[in-house]
Amino acid sequence: MYDVIIIGGGPAGLNAAMLLGRSRRKVVVFDGGKPRNRWAASLNGFLTSDGMHPGEFLQRGKAELSKYGVEMKETEVSSATYSKGQFVVNDADENVYRSRKLLLATGLKDNLPELEGLEPLYGKSVHHCPYCDGWESRDKAIAVYGPKRKGIGQALAMKNWSNGVTLYTDGTNTLRRADLELLELNGVKVCTQKIQRLEGEEGMLQYIVLEGGEKRPQQALFFSLGTKQQSSLGEQLGCEFTSKGVIKTRKLQHSNIPGLFVAGDAARDMQMVVVAAAEGARAGVAINMELQREERKKVS
Numbered sequence: 001m002y003d004v005i006i007i008g009g010g011p012a013g014l015n016a017a018m019l020l021g022r023s024r025r026k027v028v029v030f031d032g033g034k035p036r037n038r039w040a041a042s043l044n045g046f047l048t049s050d051g052m053h054p055g056e057f058l059q060r061g062k063a064e065l066s067k068y069g070v071e072m073k074e075t076e077v078s079s080a081t082y083s084k085g086q087f088v089v090n091d092a093d094e095n096v097y098r099s100r101k102l103l104l105a106t107g108l109k110d111n112l113p114e115l116e117g118l119e120p121l122y123g124k125s126v127h128h129c130p131y132c133d134g135w136e137s138r139d140k141a142i143a144v145y146g147p148k149r150k151g152i153g154q155a156l157a158m159k160n161w162s163n164g165v166t167l168y169t170d171g172t173n174t175l176r177r178a179d180l181e182l183l184e185l186n187g188v189k190v191c192t193q194k195i196q197r198l199e200g201e202e203g204m205l206q207y208i209v210l211e212g213g214e215k216r217p218q219q220a221l222f223f224s225l226g227t228k229q230q231s232s233l234g235e236q237l238g239c240e241f242t243s244k245g246v247i248k249t250r251k252l253q254h255s256n257i258p259g260l261f262v263a264g265d266a267a268r269d270m271q272m273v274v275v276a277a278a279e280g281a282r283a284g285v286a287i288n289m290e291l292q293r294e295e296r297k298k299v300s
């Protein structure tokens with residue numbers, strides 16, 4: 001019987017494990033090895049780790065945990081249930097583990113544009129988050145991908161980082177007259193033609209090739225097409241979700257299920273490594289405090 005099972009060994013899960021390990025709790029972390037930013041060339045915007053490779057960040061985290069006796073299992077969890085104050089977790093090899101508390105730190109995955117040539121560029125010159133990668137794209141020729149009216153907000157926002165912003169609606173033509181006026185007024189160009197493919201070298205976008213063959217020089221592409229939960233465990237356990245598909249949490253990362261906490265991208269809040277790590281720390285402390293309250297002898 002573990003005090004805490006943590007599912008997900010990204011920044012949220014690892015930071016929770018650190019606080020719980022330091023609180024002398026018996027903790028196991030399961031991790032399937034698919035952190036959301038695994039395509040990224042660098043992790044930006046985290047004080048003291050700015051520009052570090054995301055893989056190195058996680059390796060350092062795991063090395064720091066080793067002195068606190070936290071168990072690490074590099075495997076997927078296939079199911080989790082809760083009954084009578086106990087969590088039962090099955091891993092991919094059908095081993096069974098039990099715990100008093102459970103933390104889901106299973107992250108999200110991004111809906112990517114379906115564009116030929118995107119994969120080798122993703123995380124290097126194709127991005128979704130300007131706060132993570134806008135600085136590296138500053139003053140470049142930035143394309144924003146957004147069919148229908150989906151890219152308007154991001155195209156306007158990217159003007160913060162470059163004067164050369166073009167919105168590509170990829171063969172859709174539903175921008176309203178007021179949208180076009182707003183974009184023009186703010187210096188955003190618009191291209192409604194269908195995109196055939198992206199071309200680049202060594203991860204760096206060079207051209208957007210339109211149907212018909214026209215090649216438009218572009219050095220970075222941003223998109224914002226939403227996300228999905230990486231794991232269905234939240235649903236299995238009966239968690240409540242927001243309309244955006246993240247798990248509803250209360251002040252200290254509690255979910256609606258007793259003893260079940262959620263931290264990082266899977267939970268409601270800003271989706272960045274430093275925020276995920278902070279939520280993990282908050283969940284770690286909240287879980288330990290809940291265990292302390294349950295263990296304390298009461299004056300009769």
Ligand SMILES: Cc1cc2nc3c(=O)[nH]c(=O)nc-3n(C[C@H](O)[C@H](O)[C@H](O)COP(=O)(O)OP(=O)(O)OC[C@H]3O[C@@H](n4cnc5c(N)ncnc54)[C@H](O)[C@@H]3O)c2cc1C
Pocket residue numbers: 007008009010011012013030031032033034035036037038039040042043044045046075076077078105106107108110122123127129132133230231233263264265266271272273274276
């Ligand atoms: C391309 C890209 C670049 C980014 N760049 C930055 C950046 O520069 N700066 C920044 O702050 N943020 C960046 N982000 C956002 C950042 O990746 C996330 O905010 C952060 O990873 C969230 O941490 P997390 O611990 O919640 O989830 P994750 O890091 O996604 O970790 C979740 C872990 O849970 C595991 N898992 C899921 N389901 C199971 C299961 N059933 N069993 C076992 N394990 C499971 C996964 O395998 C994964 O390892 C970027 C995102 C992307 C996509």
